[in-house]
Amino acid sequence: MTELEHRTPDLAWNAWGTADAATPVSDQVRGLLEAFLGVEHRDTPSVDRSEVRLGETRLPAEARAALAGIVGDDAIRTDDETRLLHSGGKSTPDLLRRRAGDAGAAPDAVVLPADHDQVCAVLARCAEHRIAVVPFGGGTSVVGGVEPERGGFTSLISLDLRRLDRLVAVDADSRTATLQAGLRGPEAEALLAEHGFTLGHFPQSFEHASIGGFAATRSSGQASAGYGRFDAAVLRMRVATPSGELDLGRAPASAAGPDLRQLFLGSEGAFGIITEVTARVHPLPAEVESEGWSFPDFDAGSAALRRLAQEEALPTVARLSDETETWINLSAAHDVGEGGGPGGCLLITRYEGARVAVSARARALLTEAGGEPLGAEPAESWAHGRYHGPYLRDALLDVNALAETLETATTWSRLAETRAAVQDAVTEALAEQGTPPLVLCHLSHVYPAGASLYFTVVCARAEDPVRQWRRAKEAAGAAISRVGATITHHHAVGLDHRPWLVDEIGELGAQVLRAVKSAVDPVGVLNPGKLIP
Amino acid sequence: MTELEHRTPDLAWNAWGTADAATPVSDQVRGLLEAFLGVEHRDTPSVDRSEVRLGETRLPAEARAALAGIVGDDAIRTDDETRLLHSGGKSTPDLLRRRAGDAGAAPDAVVLPADHDQVCAVLARCAEHRIAVVPFGGGTSVVGGVEPERGGFTSLISLDLRRLDRLVAVDADSRTATLQAGLRGPEAEALLAEHGFTLGHFPQSFEHASIGGFAATRSSGQASAGYGRFDAAVLRMRVATPSGELDLGRAPASAAGPDLRQLFLGSEGAFGIITEVTARVHPLPAEVESEGWSFPDFDAGSAALRRLAQEEALPTVARLSDETETWINLSAAHDVGEGGGPGGCLLITRYEGARVAVSARARALLTEAGGEPLGAEPAESWAHGRYHGPYLRDALLDVNALAETLETATTWSRLAETRAAVQDAVTEALAEQGTPPLVLCHLSHVYPAGASLYFTVVCARAEDPVRQWRRAKEAAGAAISRVGATITHHHAVGLDHRPWLVDEIGELGAQVLRAVKSAVDPVGVLNPGKLIP
Structure with missing residues (x-):
């Protein structure tokens, strides 16, 4: 097995994650789907892999040679298997399309650069040869962020960052770590654990998504109440663009003009490719406390969380289900259809490390706000299925x-x-x-x-x-x-939310994005059709 | 007294703040300056106001008429008194120049728009007539941020925002307030106090600086450990530019692409004029605890603060003086030259409101880190002179x-x-x-x-x-x-730090700033010569 093959995880081409983790719906649930939602009892499986239609690869020989000169010939893949695995992300329309056998938009090639300099060189070459580039980390976008949209270019490559998988440095005094963009969540955590640290970033996509993706999409994890959003954890970042490279961020805070990191955080590969991130890390928690709470209704539960946030007493994880979700989850955890289980709304709390110090104060506030403690079990049950x-x-x-x-x-x-x-x-x-x-x-x-x-x-x-x-x-x-809310809190814009971005930032805001794009990617090869209105 | 006159504070033209707050150096301090620094005993006063040279006003009649059509004739000032008060900020070279009688760079006129729409209209008109515009809030820049640099334009106006002085809205549930940009610190606090709230933003310039200035320069206050930096408090902002207006920020956090607020925070008037800010507010603290601590040296004191920050036990104010500053401040507070006072380094701590809940834990950590409590007096003495x-x-x-x-x-x-x-x-x-x-x-x-x-x-x-x-x-x-630190943590870039900005963000970063500038200010009339390399 070559080094490159070793790094290709065994992911499903037509579903989330890995095939071995899939769990079919029970007959009981099928019965409930029929009873409550009128879902006719019928199997609607994906087509077989052999029936999937992929387009021809259209990477001109000259361009391929130029790219091979940078990354080496074995780091350019044009086989159908690899192209299929890069033919989109995990949005519902992505999956529906592939399940129906359509992978016609697959990239012409998948290129696997080994480091930052190779990423820079590949981007410069792609701009020169007018080849569209879709950056690919974990491929878990649920908003069409890695769809191979050609945007008027004849050829398109998927730039897979999996070989950028090093923990570059740990600064234990400052509690920061420098990580390459291609590291997946579990790989990053394993490397940091050797130093006693964690990023504390556990989105539902944690098992598959990458450090670069967390930054490029402003990801937020299930423990955001304690550890914060990923964008807020980034102190420094290296970015490769067709116009050159950027190394942004010199201090925990600065007044040296606009914060340019904030242009590349959330830029979804349209402005450049994040190759390295220096982020805050936290000691692996020595202590963890978990507790479920019941609130009479969603309003009471959310008022309680508001108080915790405003009085600086938030747990590390805080997660309130509405009445329907509470009913479904508790039923599923115990026995479906048992008759509803407890009413009200379930709140999951979890305190880790330093945050354990606020748990007594938080409990007092939750009680005062009408909550009833349910013990550790509901929180542990949630933790068990948190990525499922x-x-x-x-x-x-x-x-x-x-x-x-x-x-x-x-x-x-x-x-x-x-x-x-x-x-x-x-x-x-x-x-x-x-x-x-x-x-x-x-x-x-x-x-x-x-x-x-x-x-x-x-x-x-x-x-x-x-x-x-x-x-x-x-x-x-x-x-x-x-209603004036944001079109996305942590799924990013991609293709699916693009129609509403201009509402959110205005026409002049869109012009600003286009101006930045033309400075860093004048040919427009980077992730066409995503993000920018 | 007209409404407009009422709003002109009685500020010194050649010194910080107001003339009545100035305090001359005692003979004893003069003696020490001579003994320790070789400062020859000689008075070096400012020239008299009557000796100050101001240039002629060069605002063409046609342009003046166009601006008067927007703001009204009495909101355009060309008298020498007003021009002198807008002829620069409060950097040391600014003051030295004016003290020597040089105000030759004074703006041709000071324009006082009444609201956001007038600011938009003035900017459009200035771009059309090719008139440079220097936004003016409190005028407290210590880095040349409001110097009337013409940048190749014949005429220049100072756009004074003092009439934008309303508290627009308070959202008590969300703990946010919408404030107009021209409000000074004390005015904003007085208005918020009527609702039981505070911004918690108290930089040394608090008494004179404005909300718009806080945002445009990424100001950080003395209570930043508890309330955070001003940029981090801004949820939403309205910005007027020559190309139109922006209304940015819809939620406490978002993944809807790059955070464009972060381009205008810290933009120092070069990208637009911030006219309104929605920022986090905090309940006026019911409880305040103050305490001084002594540490054997600066390293021990800073290690202690590091622990407080990393273990989520920071006071609202945390301020550690090195050995020399400790000696000077304690000597000054008691009696100069008494023989040094206590050695070591003084740490000021202050806990307000919700943060009082961490004080016991913080005290234990400070003691463990080698600190010795000194009681409330040193912290109260610091608070007394905090703006002086x-x-x-x-x-x-x-x-x-x-x-x-x-x-x-x-x-x-x-x-x-x-x-x-x-x-x-x-x-x-x-x-x-x-x-x-x-x-x-x-x-x-x-x-x-x-x-x-x-x-x-x-x-x-x-x-x-x-x-x-x-x-x-x-x-x-x-x-x-x-050494790779940031050129400024809270003073901003202005003129004085501009030479180092390109080191900090790189040549491509500078190109990105220029691209944004050309989208929002294509003629380049906004605050020429500031910020952008």
């Missing part, structure tokens, strides 16, 4: 159902209005198509000024599920935009 | 001495090296000119990954004090740049 959610989507797609998640964030004063607006819009858009949905909601990223809202939508699958999805997505986006 | 520092500079300029402050920030692991490099460079540059200085240092903004270092430099005045200052400044900037 996306596999459930695949299982539902197999049984004639459709599942999708979407999220936003807003201020506390607009939280209830925003939640209702999104729920109503999605429900109406799907009901109109004859597939009334179940909409679950939780609140999982909490700030003194507001919080995120995360929605899970499940319904019967329509004749044309991509069209069905699109109509629901458009309704949700319009509702979010109308 | 800049007046001392004026008093020293009057008695043949020179005083200046400068600051940087770096990671904990580079703190000692950075401190030594700056101290050595400044000392050498001034000793070479025959005026060996006293250099004091304190650490006053603390983060988990590092801290700021703030230096106060006092020496005898040379023949040409501007040249003397410049050589010392160049030595300090080169040293900061060489």
Whole structure:
């Protein structure tokens, strides 16, 4: 096995994650889907791998030779297997398309540079040869962020960063670590653990997503209440662009003009490729306390979280499910259909390391706010399944159902209005198509000024599920935009949220993005069609 | 008194703040300056107001009429008094120049728009008539940020924002407030106090500086350990530019692409004029605890602060003086020359509101780190004089001495090296000119990954004090740049730090700034010569 092969994980081409972690839906759940959502009992499996249509590879020999001169010939892959694994991310329309056998947009080649300098050289060469470049980290985008959109270019490569997998440096005094962009979550954590540290960044995509992706999409992890968002953890970053390189960030804080890091954080590969990140790290927690709480309703639970945030008493993890999600999760954890389990809303709390010091104060505030402690079990049960959610989507797609998640964030004063607006819009858009949905909601990223809202939508699958999805997505986006919330709190913009970005930043904001783009990528080869309105 | 006159504070044209707050240096201090720094006993007063040379006003009648059509004739001032008060900020070279009678660069007119729309219209008109615009808030820049540099334009106006002085809205649930840019610190606090809130932003310039200035310069206050930097408090902002307006920020956090707020925070009027800011506010603290601590040396004290920051136990104010500053301050507080007072390094701590909850844990950590509690007195004495520092500079300029402050920030692991490099460079540059200085240092903004270092430099005045200052400044900037620290943690870039910005962000970073500039200010009328390399 060569060094390069060693680094190709065994990921599913038509589903989330790895095939061995998939779990089919039980007959009992199928029964409930039929009873509650009218999902007709029918299997809707993916086509077989052998039936997938990939386009021809169109990388001109001259361009290939130029790239091979940089990365070596064995680091340019044009085999169908590798191209298929880079033919998109993990958004619901991505998966629906590939499950139907369509991978026609697959990149012409997958290029695997070994280091920052090779990334710089590849980008310069691609600009020269007019080859579109889609950066590829974990490939877990759920918003079309790594779709191989050609944007008018004839050829397109996927630039896979998996070989940039080193822990470059640890500064134990300053509690920072410098990590290469291609490191996956678990690899990064394993390397940091040798030094006694953790990033504390555990998004649902943790098992597969990469450091570069966390930065390029402003990822936020399940422990964001304690460790913060990934963008806030980044002190320094190296970025390769077709116009040259950037090394940004010299201090924990600065007044030296605009913060240019903030242009590349969230730039989703459209401005450059983040090759290295210096981020805050935390000691591996010696102590962990977990506790579930029950609140009479979502408003009471969110008011309690608001107090914790505003009184500087947040746990490391704080996660409040609405009534429906609470019912579903507790039923699933115990025995489906047992008769509902406890009512109200479940709050998961978890205190790690230094944050354990606030737990007594937090508990007092939660009690005062009407919460009832449920012991450790619900929090441990949540932790056990914390990365499993996306596999459930695949299982539902197999049984004639459709599942999708979407999220936003807003201020506390607009939280209830925003939640209702999104729920109503999605429900109406799907009901109109004859597939009334179940909409679950939780609140999982909490700030003194507001919080995120995360929605899970499940319904019967329509004749044309991509069209069905699109109509629901458009309704949700319009509702979010109308109430003045952000179109995405942690999923990024990609293809799917691009229509609403101009609402959010205005036409002049879009012009600013285009001006930056023309400075760093004048030919426009970087990730065409994503992000920029 | 008209509404407009009412809003012109009685500021000194040749010194910090208001004339009534100035305090001359005592004979005893003069004696010490002579003994320790060789400052010859000689008065070096400012010229009289009547001797100041102002250039002619060069605003074409047509342009004036166009501007008057927007703001009204009485909101355009061309009298010498008003022009003089807008002829620069409060940097040491600014003051030296005006004290010598030179205000030749004064703006042709001072324009006082009433609201956001008028600011937008004025900027569009200035771009059309090719008139340079220097935004003017409190006018407290210590880095040449409001110098009337014409940048090739014949005419220049100072755009004074003092009439934008409303508290627009308070969102008590989300703990945010929307404030107009022209509000000064005390005015903003008074308005917020009516609702029970505070910004918690108290830089040394608090009494005079404005909300817009805080945002445009990434200001950091003395209570930053508890309330954070101003840039981090800004959720939403409105910006007027010659190309149109921006309304940025929809949620406490977002993954909707690059954070464009971060381009305008720190943009120092070069990209647009911030007219309104929605920022986090905090309940007025019901409880305040103050305590001084003594540490054996600066390294021990900074290690203690590092621990507080990394273990989430920071007070609201944390401020560590080095041995020299401790000696000077304690001597001054008691009786100068008493024989040194206690040795070691003084740490000021202050806990406000919710932060009182960490004080017991913080005290235990400080004790463990070798600190000795000194009771409340040193902290209360510091609080009493917290805004007075800049007046001392004026008093020293009057008695043949020179005083200046400068600051940087770096990671904990580079703190000692950075401190030594700056101290050595400044000392050498001034000793070479025959005026060996006293250099004091304190650490006053603390983060988990590092801290700021703030230096106060006092020496005898040379023949040409501007040249003397410049050589010392160049030595300090080169040293900061060489050790990889930031050229400014909270004073901003302005004119004085511009030579080092390109080191910090690279040539491509500078090109990105220029690209943004050309999108929002294609004619280049906004604050010429500042910030952008």
